[in-house]
């Protein structure tokens with residue numbers, strides 16, 4: 001079949017279909033790495049959405065917002081900066097300190113492979129405006145200074161060599177090299193961000209050079225798109241889809257278009273009728289935060305539950321890693337990725353390549369949950385949140401044999417008036433969420 005061609009108008013763009021791969025893959029890894037990884041500091045305060053934006057920005061837990069936390073001139077991060085680096089030390093002064101001296105992109109790619117991730121999304125330019133690729137339009141980039149390497153290029157090659165798709169994040173509306181009024185609340189995000197035609201032109205040209213140079217499978221725009229160039233959006237999207245046939249974009253293009261909806265932590269309206277993706281840090285931050293160790297980040301059990309609950313409701317999970325400035329991934333984050341990968345080795349059949357079941361998730365009275373996925377006529381039943389040593393568990397409205405994907409698990413199924421009672425002989429909590437195949441029962 002000849003390749004579909006798009007032209008730069010909304011009528012053409014709106015014929016774009018979400019490619020199967022994005023529905024099949026279920027799990028990706030976000031990477032926030034940049035100058036903010038040098039100070040690697042934020043207070044461990046709230047999860048996004050827990051407090052209103054006025055409180056949020058004063059003690060921002062996002063370590064990748066270090067620049068703004070200095071710009072507002074108060075709060076924990078500002079006080080920490082003055083004490084450790086001095087009042088006159090500018091954010092840009094971190095650039096020569098970022099060496100990435102221990103960075104081995106192949107090692108990262110192999111870890112991502114072991115985690116079971118099917119795609120990666122790397123920050124190519126976050127809000128601070130520092131580019132993790134040799135942009136033709138600014139020298140404020142990681143080849144001209146700091147690591148003096150094409151981080152995006154090297155990681156793209158390493159990730160693709162492992163058969164994983166590469167996506168790119170770009171901060172479309174905020175670039176503190178073009179507009180850096182301090183942001184004290186959400187309204188400032190959209191009211192004062194990058195108000196010039198100059199920036200609109202700059203960002204359009206950077207997004208095009210990213211597409212042409214790296215041909216990313218995912219173009220993950222953030223915050224929004226400059227109003228001054230909104231009418232250029234269809235041209236960008238047509239160019240992107242013509243260049244990257246299986247490319248997808250998220251929903252952060254001023255609400256004008258999307259291939260998938262996004263949730264960030266618990267923020268964002270999604271429903272299972274449309275493809276969506278949930279992103280979050282392993283802790284409260286995307287960028288590495290020295291205040292987030294093993295105790296402050298999501299436990300393996302909850303990360304696996306998050307994946308299952310997201311996939312069962314038509315979502316992908318994009319879990320973030322925040323590497324250290326030297327290029328190593330914090331041990332506690334690596335541990336979570338390996339736990340995910342080990343669980344997926346056993347239970348991935350009920351995750352990858354599945355679609356939403358016609359059955360919706362059920363929360364049981366003892367706080368356990370039953371989630372469903374489907375693959376053709378086969379149903380996969382996930383039992384989540386069992387206590388250590390649980391001996392039996394009732395699954396409503398499913399009748400017949402339930403075969404555990406975890407071959408270590410010894411079970412017996414007993415038909416009851418309302419469904420199936422599972423007798424679990426040796427459930428251990430390190431088995432995490434259990435998955436059973438109910439052949440032909442979707």
Ligand SMILES: C[C@@H]1N[C@H](CN)[C@@H](O)[C@H](O)[C@@H]1O
Nearest residue numbers: 062064065222223264279286
């Ligand atoms: C994925 C996250 N998106 C938010 C904007 N909603 C950013 O402000 C944050 O730093 C991170 O990149």
